[in-house]
Amino acid sequence: MAIIMKRNRVKKISLGFFILSTILIGLSSTSITAFTTYEPALNKGTVAFIVNQYNEGKWEDTVDRELDPDDFFDGDSDEIGARSKTTIKNVGNYKWDLHDALIFLLDVESFIDEDKLNENETLFLLSFLSKDYVDEVYPEKYYVWEALTVKWDFETEEFDESPDEKALILPIFKNPQDYNDLLEDYNKWTLSVNSTKVFLGKEPFPILDGDDFLWLLITSGIFTIARPFNSYLTTLIDKLDCDDAEVKGNTLILEKKGEEEYTVEVTFSDQGMQSSLVIKNDEGRVIYEIAQDNTDMVVLIVSGVIAASVAGILIVLIIRRKKFRQ
Amino acid sequence: MAEDRKKMQLLEKKEKYDNLYLAALPVVTTYLFELKKQWKKFVIFSLVAVSFVILLSYLPYALIPDNPLPDTQADYFQSGLNFLIMIVIFGSCFFFSGIICSEYGDKTGFITFPIINKYKLVTGKFLGALTLMIGVVAAFYITLGVLGIYWYGGPINYRYYYSFGIAILYVLAVGSFVTFLSSFMPNVNITIVSAIMFLLIANMIIDSLVMLLYPEFEPIYSLNHATDLISYILVEDFPTKLEDRYEEVEFRNFSRRIWLTPTIEMGITIFLVYTIVCLVVAAIIFKRRQL
Numbered sequence: 001m002a003i004i005m006k007r008n009r010v011k012k013i014s015l016g017f018f019i020l021s022t023i024l025i026g027l028s029s030t031s032i033t034a035f036t037t038y039e040p041a042l043n044k045g046t047v048a049f050i051v052n053q054y055n056e057g058k059w060e061d062t063v064d065r066e067l068d069p070d071d072f073f074d075g076d077s078d079e080i081g082a083r084s085k086t087t088i089k090n091v092g093n094y095k096w097d098l099h100d101a102l103i104f105l106l107d108v109e110s111f112i113d114e115d116k117l118n119e120n121e122t123l124f125l126l127s128f129l130s131k132d133y134v135d136e137v138y139p140e141k142y143y144v145w146e147a148l149t150v151k152w153d154f155e156t157e158e159f160d161e162s163p164d165e166k167a168l169i170l171p172i173f174k175n176p177q178d179y180n181d182l183l184e185d186y187n188k189w190t191l192s193v194n195s196t197k198v199f200l201g202k203e204p205f206p207i208l209d210g211d212d213f214l215w216l217l218i219t220s221g222i223f224t225i226a227r228p229f230n231s232y233l234t235t236l237i238d239k240l241d242c243d244d245a246e247v248k249g250n251t252l253i254l255e256k257k258g259e260e261e262y263t264v265e266v267t268f269s270d271q272g273m274q275s276s277l278v279i280k281n282d283e284g285r286v287i288y289e290i291a292q293d294n295t296d297m298v299v300l301i302v303s304g305v306i307a308a309s310v311a312g313i314l315i316v317l318i319i320r321r322k323k324f325r326q
Numbered sequence: 327m328a329e330d331r332k333k334m335q336l337l338e339k340k341e342k343y344d345n346l347y348l349a350a351l352p353v354v355t356t357y358l359f360e361l362k363k364q365w366k367k368f369v370i371f372s373l374v375a376v377s378f379v380i381l382l383s384y385l386p387y388a389l390i391p392d393n394p395l396p397d398t399q400a401d402y403f404q405s406g407l408n409f410l411i412m413i414v415i416f417g418s419c420f421f422f423s424g425i426i427c428s429e430y431g432d433k434t435g436f437i438t439f440p441i442i443n444k445y446k447l448v449t450g451k452f453l454g455a456l457t458l459m460i461g462v463v464a465a466f467y468i469t470l471g472v473l474g475i476y477w478y479g480g481p482i483n484y485r486y487y488y489s490f491g492i493a494i495l496y497v498l499a500v501g502s503f504v505t506f507l508s509s510f511m512p513n514v515n516i517t518i519v520s521a522i523m524f525l526l527i528a529n530m531i532i533d534s535l536v537m538l539l540y541p542e543f544e545p546i547y548s549l550n551h552a553t554d555l556i557s558y559i560l561v562e563d564f565p566t567k568l569e570d571r572y573e574e575v576e577f578r579n580f581s582r583r584i585w586l587t588p589t590i591e592m593g594i595t596i597f598l599v600y601t602i603v604c605l606v607v608a609a610i611i612f613k614r615r616q617l
Binding site for chain 2: 044045046048085087088089090091092148150161162163166295296297299300303304
């Protein structure tokens with residue numbers, strides 16, 4: 001009898017230990033589940049944008065006297081009514097490294113002005129940009145969803161048949177923390193190249209802080225985010241340690257200083273792409289606005305509703321006629 | 327006197343219109359009858375056309391994220407039009423195969439021909455079948471066009487309408503060819519089988535043989551070659567020079583020439599020649615055929 005009671009006690013203790021360990025493991029693993037997992041929201045298809053507002057005088061007084069909107073957003077983006085469009089061809093999983101970021105995201109090749117350099121100087125500078133060199137010194141890989149797109153720049157007239165950019169890549173970093181790692185690597189790379197550039201008497205590559213980098217991402221036109229958008233943006237500005245940025249819902253608000261202080265509000269669509277960009281002066285007046293243009297989709301929906309209605313009426317008429325004959 | 331002459335002229339004019347109306351009435355009646363008779367086939371083929379567009383031009387892009395969309399709307403239409411040829415061949419075989427031979431196979435010619443002129447009867451049937459077949463092709467083009475707007479936004483590339491026009495000419499040519507077969511075949515089934523065999527298999531064999539024997543000869547006799555124009559017209563820079571319209575392919579020291587497209591004029595001419603020749607020969611055979 002005593003042996004049976006002892007066995008039961010052992011069983012109870014074992015069961016209690018099992019339940020306790022299960023609870024403890026569960027508690028400890030909550031820190032793992034607390035990490036947000038991001039998902040891409042991009043779908044194949046075409047997104048069009050339109051310049052809704054542009055106050056040239058206010059732009060010059062507030063943003064920049066030298067540079068116009070087309071210096072930031074390409075094409076005829078300094079004309080009200082100009083439209084641009086981007087077709088997303090596919091979305092896939094890839095690994096990026098600093099070399100990819102230097103070429104596709106930061107476009108450092110455009111800083112190397114070959115006209116002002118002789119052949120040896122150009123080759124020497126380009127050696128810092130070679131894939132072998134960059135991969136060897138900065139081996140870190142970043143996981144991204146990559147969308148292959150074609151893009152038509154802003155135009156006031158009908159779009160040309162062929163796109164202006166035939167292989168534009170939109171990267172969505174799976175972890176927004178990676179943007180900060182990338183920025184740090186970029187700044188290290190810049191420091192290593194700048195000594196040579198200065199030695200050659202050329203202008204050095206800019207060293208960027210979080211706010212500069214964020215502005216560069218936005219003006220590049222390829223900055224795309226993953227779902228949940230608010231969490232992604234909040235993490236991004238935290239990790240980049242941005243002082244002049246805040247997030248409200250799906251909107252990123254940047255405080256900028258040009259000729260005067262102004263704000264830039266960038267709203268992201270349900271696909272994670274920049275759907276609108278509004279520049280306001282310190283009085284809250286809109287100086288410049290780019291918005292998503294949904295005209296085609298409205299036309300498609302209206303046509304679909306009309307076609308469905310006509311088909312429905314025809315079917316009802318045929319059924320009634322058949323019944324009448326019977 | 328002048329008034330009487332005017333009245334006479336008016337009466338003559340009215341009589342002329344009345345005669346024209348009476349002459350056209352059997353054609354119109356047969357045309358409407360053909361539409362009513364074949365509408366179920368039309369609905370089935372239209373559904374097949376729409377289904378194939380969705381299966382081949384929507385689902386592969388919607389379900390496979392890695393499968394890239396073509397760069398432009400025109401490229402998308404070009405890739406989506408590949409299956410149209412099959413729809414036209416099968417549809418035409420079913421719509422046009424009974425135009426002449428069914429009158430003999432079912433012996434209905436005994437009833438109708440003394441009452442209605444047999445040429446008017448066949449013309450009405452041909453126009454009815456042609457209308458329905460154009461409807462099927464239109465359903466294909468409309469669905470693909472809507473998908474083109476869905477993926478790329480509007481407006482639809484203007485060359486898409488040219489492609490539709492050429493597709494109608496192709497329907498006319500294939501329909502005429504099937505009508506020609508129908509004029510001497512004993513029944514509908516044999517006409518359908520023969521037409522499919524010829525348009526899908528025999529044509530391809532003849533093209534391959536000509537390509538082997540005379541590699542530099544452009545197959546201007548071939549309907550297959552002319553059909554390339556339906557999709558190739560969508561290319562932004564349509565090739566105008568001869569050397570741009572073919573590709574030389576070399577395989578183990580053997581070179582062969584693949585023709586990409588005929589010129590626009592040549593393609594249209596091929597379709598019209600097929601149409602006219604087939605209809606004229608069909609009319610001659612039909613005239614001599616005994617019930």
